[in-house]
Amino acid sequence: MWLITAMGLWVVTLVVPGVRARSTGGLLWAAFVLGLVNAFIRPLLWLLTLPITVLTFGLFALVVNAFTLWLSAAMVKDFEIDGFGSALLGALVMAVLGAIGFALMVWLMMGEVQWMFHQSGPGIYI
Numbered sequence: 001m002w003l004i005t006a007m008g009l010w011v012v013t014l015v016v017p018g019v020r021a022r023s024t025g026g027l028l029w030a031a032f033v034l035g036l037v038n039a040f041i042r043p044l045l046w047l048l049t050l051p052i053t054v055l056t057f058g059l060f061a062l063v064v065n066a067f068t069l070w071l072s073a074a075m076v077k078d079f080e081i082d083g084f085g086s087a088l089l090g091a092l093v094m095a096v097l098g099a100i101g102f103a104l105m106v107w108l109m110m111g112e113v114q115w116m117f118h119q120s121g122p123g124i125y126i
Contacts, residue, residue, distance in 0.1 A: 006031035018086030026078020066091035
């Protein structure tokens with residue numbers, strides 16, 4: 001997932017003006033930090049912004065994703081985003097790439113994708 005995220009960020013740097021990676025290492029580091037931000041900070045943001053996300057029929061989720069991308073860029077020296085508008089466009093490109101990737105996965109699995117969950121303890125699913 002880390003490498004796929006890095007490839008998605010690379011596509012964003014090619015397509016979105018205002019998003020730059022100075023080095024491949026910076027791009028990989030940005031993907032790693034984005035993964036950490038998505039794992040630890042984004043769930044809290046989702047919870048805090050749930051009412052406005054419901055009111056906007058889920059469109060505010062794109063703003064949350066843009067903020068996490070922008071926050072990740074602020075933490076990584078070699079990955080830069082000029083402003084929140086570029087982060088918003090980058091989040092949109094990442095969402096489109098994710099949808100294409102999911103559609104490709106369904107196609108490669110011949111129309112059937114199954115999600116498996118492992119119960120590690122009482123009521124805890126991984």
